[in-house]
Amino acid sequence: MQPNIDSLFGDPVESINDDGDKVGPLDSADIPPHHDDPAYGLQWTRDDSSFPVRPEWTVEPTVDSIILTLQKFVDPDKEYIVQHYWNGLYSKIYRVSYDGIRLILKVSLPVCPKSMTESEVATLRWIDENTRLPVPKVRHYDSSRNNPIGxxxxxxxxxxxxxxxxxxxxxxQGAKERIVKQIAEYAAISFTRQFKGIGNIYPSESHQSDLQPRWTKYRLRLISAELRLRLDEATDEDHRKTISSMLNLVDRLRELEDKFFTAPRPSNDSAQPVYEDESTDEEDIETIDKSNKPYEPTMLWHDDISLDNILVDENGILMGIIGWSCVSCLPIYEACQFPAFLHQSWDRPLEPLTPYSVTRAHLNINEEVRSYGIKLRQHHLTLLRQVFIGEMMQKCQEWVDVFYNQKHRRDYEAAVQNCDNEFAYKIVEEWVGAAEERSDSDKPLWSLHVRLMR
Known part of the structure; x- marks a missing residue:
């Protein structure tokens, strides 16, 4: 029988055949030796036309190594069937089964060694223990590389x-409304069980959660330092001009911060906003003392509850929410917003008229039909957004107050997050210019975070 020759698993192996059946014993000599190099298997690349770098695998996990790992950590006497399922930017997903049990194995690149894995585990446990939102249940994990997979x-x-x-x-639409209400319940529970500080949570047996004070100028210094490195490396004149514009934008955002975040008086209340120091970009970030900084009230919010991360059955019943690897505690003004799948830059409260070309006499697919489909989805999303707000008003009025009254802070955060984004920084420049010209008596500033939803 021919072995599985899927190149994603490295060299051809004899652990499973094309049907997924185990066909022979494993030979440990076929397993690549583990390397102590923390960056083993990872390289960062950058396209000539793009500023950001992206991670790439230089070593492919093998099915043999996965089965050996499962034998070591789960049960040495089971017969495992392993099949590659999906490739992500930071991880590879495999389907695993034994004794009728069906599992998912996620193998991750060491982009944030130990921290990303342990944070995902802790986050899934917190959601499982504190909410009724269906999420994957973690059975085993290894946040080290001391295993046959490496x-x-x-x-x-x-x-x-x-x-x-x-x-x-x-x-x-009724099934979609049920999903919206379930996610609203999660948002309400998360709001009432707040943390103090921005960052990730970790298993208690691992180490303390990495929650930091709110420190916008600290983050802007990090962005500025990275941009200066890019400027030194850039050879293309257009890229240099773009990076220089981004650096200027960082400086302008620093000057604007006090308009959006009022500096507090000295206080021992850890839920108050923090003071900013006057450190320079060149200062060693690790030496900055955060111990006396008050902490920002935050909530654990999944900011990418997209259509791809919502799993349903054939009847539209919510089966689970996935994609928790980069979920962290966000400031409440940042977290109190629509889930990602309900984002749209403007609402359509009235149902669009059905175009004549959709009727039985004209079933041809054309631009008019496509446009109608887009408008109809906008209308349905508008109705679902209304359901979400209605649920939040019943379950957590304080959430609704933050949602409506702190939009300007979400806009500032969106500006910070996108000031070095080559596809969005010009929109940020436009918003910053409007904010610089605006006085307290002027009409409300247009919303940046809504504009970026387009």
Missing amino acids: FEWVLMDRIDGSPLSQCWESIT
Whole structure:
């Protein structure tokens, strides 16, 4: 019988055949030796036309190494079936089964060694213990690289279902409303069980959660330092001009911060906003003392509850929310917003008129039909946004108050997050210019974070 020759698993192996059946014993000599180099298997690349770098795998996990790892950490006497399922930017996903149990194995690149894996585990546990939102249950994990795979991994229950993005048209509006209400319940619970400080949470047996004071100028210094490095490396004149514009934008955002965040008086209340110091970009960030900084009230919020991360069954019943690896505690003004799949730059409260070309007499697909489909989805999203706000008003009025009254802070945060984004920085420049010209008596400033949803 021919072995599986999927190149994603490295060299051809004899652990499973094309049908996924185990066909022979494993030979440890076929498993690549583990390397102590923390960057082993990872390289960063940058396209000539793009500023950001992206991670790439230089070593492919093998099926043999995965099975050996499962035998070591789960049960040495089981027969495991392992099949590659999906490649992400930072991880590879494999389907694992044994004794009728169906699981998912996530193998991750060491982009944030130990921290990313342990944070995801702690976050999934917190959601499972504190909310009714269905999420993958973690069975085993290894945040080290001391295993036959040679990478960090998490083994969790497989959630059956399809991404909502693939079945949006076939799911009823009523089913979508039920999903919205379930996510609203999660938002309300998370709001009432706040943390103090921005950052990730970790398993208690691992180390203290990495929650930091709110420190906008600190983050802007990091962005500025990175941009200066890019400027030194850039050879293309257009890129140099763009980076220089971004650096100027960082300086302008620093000057604007006091308009959006009023500096507090000295206080021992850890929930108050923080003072900013006058450190320079060149200062060693690790030497900055944060011990006396008050902490920002935050909540654990999944800021990418997109259609791809919502899994449903054929009837539109919510089966699970996935994509928790980079979820952290955000300031409440940043977290109190619509889930990502309800984002749109403007609402359409009235249902669009059905164009004549959609009727039985004219079933041809054309631009008019496509436009109608877009408008109809905007209308349905508008109705779902209304359901979400209605649920939040019943479950957590304080959330609604933050949502409406602190939009300007979300705009400033959006400006900070996108001031070095080559695709969005010009929109940020436009917003910063409007904010610089605006006085307290002027009409409200247009919303940057809504504009960026387009």
